[in-house]
Amino acid sequence: QQQVKQSPQSLIVQKGGISIINCAYENTAFDYFPWYQQFPGKGPALLIAIRPDVSEKKEGRFTISFNKSAKQFSLHIMDSQPGDSATYFCAASSDRGSTLGRLYFGRGTQLTVWP
Amino acid sequence: DTAVSQTPKYLVTQMGNDKSIKCEQNLGHDTMYWYKQDSKKFLKIMFSYNNKELIINETVPNRFSPKSPDKAHLNLHINSLELGDSAVYFCASSQDRGRDYGYTFGSGTRLTVV
Numbered sequence: 001q002q003q004v005k006q007s008p009q010s011l012i013v014q015k016g017g018i019s020i021i022n023c024a025y026e027n028t029a030f031d032y033f034p035w036y037q038q039f040p041g042k043g044p045a046l047l048i049a050i051r052p053d054v055s056e057k058k059e060g061r062f063t064i065s066f067n068k069s070a071k072q073f074s075l076h077i078m079d080s081q082p083g084d085s086a087t088y089f090c091a092a093s094s095d096r097g098s099t100l101g102r103l104y105f106g107r108g109t110q111l112t113v114w115p
Numbered sequence: 116d117t118a119v120s121q122t123p124k125y126l127v128t129q130m131g132n133d134k135s136i137k138c139e140q141n142l143g144h145d146t147m148y149w150y151k152q153d154s155k156k157f158l159k160i161m162f163s164y165n166n167k168e169l170i171i172n173e174t175v176p177n178r179f180s181p182k183s184p185d186k187a188h189l190n191l192h193i194n195s196l197e198l199g200d201s202a203v204y205f206c207a208s209s210q211d212r213g214r215d216y217g218y219t220f221g222s223g224t225r226l227t228v229v
Contacts, residue, residue, distance in 0.1 A: 032214045034217055036217075036218075038156075041222065041223075042220075042222055042223075043119070043205050043207070043220025043221050043222050043223055044158070044205075044218075044220050045219075045220065046216070046217030046218065046219075049217065087156055089158065093212065093213075093214060095212070095214065102160065102163075102171060103160070103212075103213065103218065105157075105158040107155070107156070107157050108156045108157070108158075110156075
């Protein structure tokens with residue numbers, strides 16, 4: 001069972017455009033939602049993370065929007081650049097219950113930014 | 116200095132062989148993980164150790180056996196390799212459960228079973 005559902009599977013955006021990746025979850029015990037970025041031949045690296053006490057978090061061109069009632073969160077990449085071309089993973093974890101200590105990843109989105 | 120280093124980076128082996136992958140972290144983290152990334156890039160946790168204690172043991176074939184000699188090292192031994200074991204295996208580490216500073220991943224070991 002996929003704990004975190006991510007879409008789209010692939011995304012092509014023109015340079016300067018906005019990239020939007022969406023994720024949804026069911027487990028209301030999740031209370032930590034990171035995004036990871038993975039370049040070819042490398043391991044994933046933490047990009048930005050949010051907790052449900054805020055609805056938005058921004059770091060540079062990257063913004064997470066969080067909708068607790070809808071159990072959805074999304075990554076927005078403003079002014080997308082060719083160097084942003086990578087695979088992006090959303091994830092979720094909980095500090096309690098049967099999912100304690102586990103980070104569940106979405107299936108990833110392959111982002112390609114055209115120059 | 117590489118924070119999380121895995122060896123080897125590439126591993127090509129025949130079916131039925133036994134192989135090991137080694138991982139070391141120099142971040143002082145207390146938790147280490149093994150993840151498997153398949154050809155569709157899906158990341159699936161296999162094992163996690165916290166201070167040398169196994170805390171996550173997902174449903175993986177018992178041909179896979181992790182071993183943590185100390186909190187800076189986590190190795191993965193695979194017996195009787197099968198074609199379906201071909202994947203990229205990532206080691207990662209975190210402080211506690213990685214909820215403050217995230218996980219630090221190694222660069223992966225690409226295992227190809229022929």
